[in-house]
Amino acid sequence: MKTRRVMALLTAAVMSAAMLAGCGSSSDTASGTASTTAAADAASTTADTAASTADAADTTADAAATTADTTADAAASVNTDLTGTVSTNGSTSMEDVIQSLIEAFNEEYPNVTVNYNPTGSGSGITAATEGSCDIGLASRDLKDDENADGSLTQTTIALDGIAIIVNNANPVTDLTIDQIASIYTDGTNNWKDVGGDDGDIAVIGREAGSGTRDGFETITGTKDACVLDQELTSTGNVISAVQNNPQAIGYASLAAVAENTDAVKAVSVEGVAPSEDTIADGTYKIQRDFNLITNNTKPLSDAAQAFFDFCTDPANADIISNAGAVPVNK
Amino acid sequence: MSTLSAAKTKKANSPVELFMHGLLTVFGLTSIAFVIFITAFLVVSGIPAIGKIGFTNFLFGTVWKSTAADPKFGILPFILTSIYGMAGALLIAIPVGLLCAIYLSKMAGHVLAEVIRSAVELLAGIPSVVYGLVGMIIIVPWVAKSFGLASGATLLAAIIVLSIMVLPSIISMSETALNAVPKEYEEASLALGATWTETVFKVSVPAAKSGIAAAIVQGVGRAIGEAMAVMMVSGNVANMPGLLKSVRFLTTAVASEMSYASGLQRQALYSIALVLFIFIMVIMFVLNSAIKKKKD
Numbered sequence: 077m078k079t080r081r082v083m084a085l086l087t088a089a090v091m092s093a094a095m096l097a098g099c100g101s102s103s104d105t106a107s108g109t110a111s112t113t114a115a116a117d118a119a120s121t122t123a124d125t126a127a128s129t130a131d132a133a134d135t136t137a138d139a140a141a142t143t144a145d146t147t148a149d150a151a152a153s154v155n156t157d158l159t160g161t162v163s164t165n166g167s168t169s170m171e172d173v174i175q176s177l178i179e180a181f182n183e184e185y186p187n188v189t190v191n192y193n194p195t196g197s198g199s200g201i202t203a204a205t206e207g208s209c210d211i212g213l214a215s216r217d218l219k220d221d222e223n224a225d226g227s228l229t230q231t232t233i234a235l236d237g238i239a240i241i242v243n244n245a246n247p248v249t250d251l252t253i254d255q256i257a258s259i260y261t262d263g264t265n266n267w268k269d270v271g272g273d274d275g276d277i278a279v280i281g282r283e284a285g286s287g288t289r290d291g292f293e294t295i296t297g298t299k300d301a302c303v304l305d306q307e308l309t310s311t312g313n314v315i316s317a318v319q320n321n322p323q324a325i326g327y328a329s330l331a332a333v334a335e336n337t338d339a340v341k342a343v344s345v346e347g348v349a350p351s352e353d354t355i356a357d358g359t360y361k362i363q364r365d366f367n368l369i370t371n372n373t374k375p376l377s378d379a380a381q382a383f384f385d386f387c388t389d390p391a392n393a394d395i396i397s398n399a400g401a402v403p404v405n406k
Numbered sequence: 407m408s409t410l411s412a413a414k415t416k417k418a419n420s421p422v423e424l425f426m427h428g429l430l431t432v433f434g435l436t437s438i439a440f441v442i443f444i445t446a447f448l449v450v451s452g453i454p455a456i457g458k459i460g461f462t463n464f465l466f467g468t469v470w471k472s473t474a475a476d477p478k479f480g481i482l483p484f485i486l487t488s489i490y491g492m493a494g495a496l497l498i499a500i501p502v503g504l505l506c507a508i509y510l511s512k513m514a515g516h517v518l519a520e521v522i523r524s525a526v527e528l529l530a531g532i533p534s535v536v537y538g539l540v541g542m543i544i545i546v547p548w549v550a551k552s553f554g555l556a557s558g559a560t561l562l563a564a565i566i567v568l569s570i571m572v573l574p575s576i577i578s579m580s581e582t583a584l585n586a587v588p589k590e591y592e593e594a595s596l597a598l599g600a601t602w603t604e605t606v607f608k609v610s611v612p613a614a615k616s617g618i619a620a621a622i623v624q625g626v627g628r629a630i631g632e633a634m635a636v637m638m639v640s641g642n643v644a645n646m647p648g649l650l651k652s653v654r655f656l657t658t659a660v661a662s663e664m665s666y667a668s669g670l671q672r673q674a675l676y677s678i679a680l681v682l683f684i685f686i687m688v689i690m691f692v693l694n695s696a697i698k699k700k701k702d
Contacts, residue, residue: 168666196666276556283642284473285666300474305557305652307642309662320547323556 155185160379165193166200166213169287169329170366173234174213176399181386188379197287204228204369210380212369215287216294227373233387234366234401237330237355238292239342241315243322248272250344253361257296259325262303267323280306280317280326291364292327315340327362330355331400355402366401445683452680455479455673464677470644470654472663472671479674481659481681487647488656488685491561491636492629495568499625502569503576504611504618510577511584512606523578530574538638541567546639553650559641561653567635572625579624583617584610619697623690630686633657656682 164174171194178190195203197214201222204212218230240256242248248271251259258264259277268274281304282289288311293299308314314326319339326340330350333342342350345361354360368387370376376384386392393403456464459479467480506526510519542559545566550558587610595605611618633655641652642662654662660675660682667675 196668199668278550278555278557280557283662283666284471285663285668285671287666300471304643305641306559307644307652307654307662309637309642309665313638316542317559320543321550321557323550 153184155382156187158185158379158382159187160189160377162188162190162211162377162380162383163193163209164190164200164211164213164383165195165203165209166369167197167215167287167366168194169197169215169236169291170213172331172399173366173396173401176395177383177387177392180392180395181383184386185379185382188382190383196285197290201228201369204371207371207374210376211384214367214369215291215364217365217367218369227371229370229372231368231370231384231388232365232404233368234396234403235355235363236291236366236401237350237360237363238288238295238327239330239333239350240345240362241318241326241328241333241340241342243318243324244339244341245322246272246341248343249341250347252346253296256345257298260296260298260303261301275323278305278321278324280304280308280314280324282314282327283307283309288327288329292362295362295364329400334400352397352402448676448680448683451673451676453677455670455677456680458670459674459677464674465681468646470659472667472674477670479670481656481678483644483646484654484656484659484678485681485685487561487640487653488630488682490647491564491568491640491653491655492626494561494565495572495629496622496625498565498569499572499576499629500622503573503621503625504580506573506577507580507584507618508606508611511581512610523581526574526577529570530578534571534632534635535638537567537571538635541635541639549650555650557641557652559639559652560650561640561647562649564636564640564653564655567639568629568632571632571635572628575624575628576621579621580614580618583614583621586617587613616697619693623693623697626689626693627686630682630689631657633661637661656685 171192174192178192181190182188192213193209197216200209200212201214201218202212203209205222205228212228214230215236218228222228223230240251246267248267251270255264255270259270260279260281262279264270265277266274267277279302281292281302286309293302306317308317311328311332314328315332315336316339318324318326319336330342333340333350344350348354348359348361350360350362355363368384370384388405390403390405393406396403459467464479464481465485466482467478468482469478469480470483471478506522510522514522541563545563546558548558549555549560549563549566553562591609591613592605595609596602600608636655637658640655640658642654642658643652644654644659645651647653656678660678663671664675
């Protein structure tokens, strides 16, 4: 029995040593870490949520630090009188932005509870129409038929860029929207047709229902027409798949790509490289609006109005940009 | 249970005794309750979508486009992928696992056998996401390179990962079965002039048949129910299966779209779960009854 336990320990030690050695030799530490992070992403939604909570916590910490730096002026603005519950409902893509705003909002209004229900833009708009939530969240603009009676108001709080990413070894640096659409609809199959080396293109996309997929397909006009080689379920997965395949192309939220510049390369689209500036001035084409949807026929409660004002306040633009989007009101 | 409860003691009717009996009965029945609850849940939530889509369109439709303007909910690609993936994994894992078990049980020295056994135990304890990660970083690029593909995330990569995952259960259960073969059988065979190889393959393995079959049944269960690892290496595109094509399994079809699904798409995912559930029950039932028949 004793020998057996010793043996098990020994084997475990040898194996972990081998694993570590494998890591070190196959790739540099940075990419190793990146892929581990990606795996953690994929591990479970809980991990994702934990990560975004951590992000949000960071933002809050930043905000707190700024507050402390500036003066007691901000500290004085803590409002304990306002109470109530605000329900927000909609876009999953807006999760990071909204969670960060909620965290910061709760610093100022500790007695207001803000709920966020990630159901998707369409459901968020429906909920705002029906009045089952205070503020609907949509990562796209309202369609005409959704607002036929003009009862909804859309307020853009931020812009989100979708980066087109390729492997670092890929010589391609620029693609047009037509080329991207052609690659994703199986019209172009070889990198040499778009200025790269000879080799098949591995087309990587997101799963049905993903906000990023919806945004990408709407902007490039490839809705329901994409022919993919891999359909992955998280931004982290897409980035690590592209990182590990020299022939791959993928798309991901710009904020996530900006954190992984060592791992993958974002190409410019029609000559414009994706950045906060090019997204803000509209020259980078693959971008979409993050909107708050409110119902005109049902006035916002005091708590909901306070949250709405907080989201649109230029003073809080930092919170939005820390969460990875480009704020509209600065 | 029977001996204890039958033995009526003086205090058998005391409130504490009655209470404990009741309590244990309740807990004894919980597993049945869970099975009934899960079955009922799956049937109730899975039937409506099948009704709306149509039984044949759902089971035998070859196109899955759940969020298209004109949505299509055909799950034949997922069903076939799950069958092919399971069969392929077992095709690799059964010979490797069985031969490894024979080596462990009949040939390896004491120390070496202990080392191998603890390695197998470790293999069984590795979380599936780690298998998926290793597959994604090593096997997927290897498949792409070996077959000159743009993307190595294919059915083949999934089969390789799955076969490694089902190995531990096949090895350890087969070894237990082989160890349980009475020594007299083998001694008799050797005494009659059979060689060692003949003894192992014509006496030991047939005598351990039912245990080995049970090991394979468990392997089937794991191979068909695995979601996380195959999701990371199979590419997840709803193609009709091909060895070097990106494919989606029944399990991953549910897992990959569930987080954002709504309406009929969501209901259809419940229906896929129901199909998967029935699928596993049928396979287990058929295999188990086949084993029992052989025993009789």
